[in-house]
Amino acid sequence: MAVTAMELKVKEIVANGGLPRSRKVDELRKLQSEARGIQRAGSEGPMSPDDGLQDDLRVVEKALHALDADVSEKGAATL
Structure with missing residues (x-):
């Protein structure tokens, strides 16, 4: 199975030991x-x-969950 560009971005953020957790969460958001x-x-x-669009969102939300960050969308559009 091929790795997507989104998966690479997410892995890079999560694996970056120089970033504090809060900054990782911000970047993932x-x-x-x-x-x-x-x-x-x-x-x-x-x-x-x-089309892979659902998969990209799932990858990001999985990483946020792994960092114990809320994965729900913030803002007026939230139902």
Whole structure:
């Protein structure tokens, strides 16, 4: 199974021993927001059975969970 660009970014952030946990969480939240935006944009286009957008979001949320960070989306759009 191929490693995606998102998986590489997430692994790089999590493995960076120079970053404190709070900074890792901040960086992962940026990726989470980016992945959600891309996923929303993708849902407005033609349907693709396996475009990988859901997988990217899952990778980021799994890393946030591993760092004991809340994975729920923050902001007015949260239901």
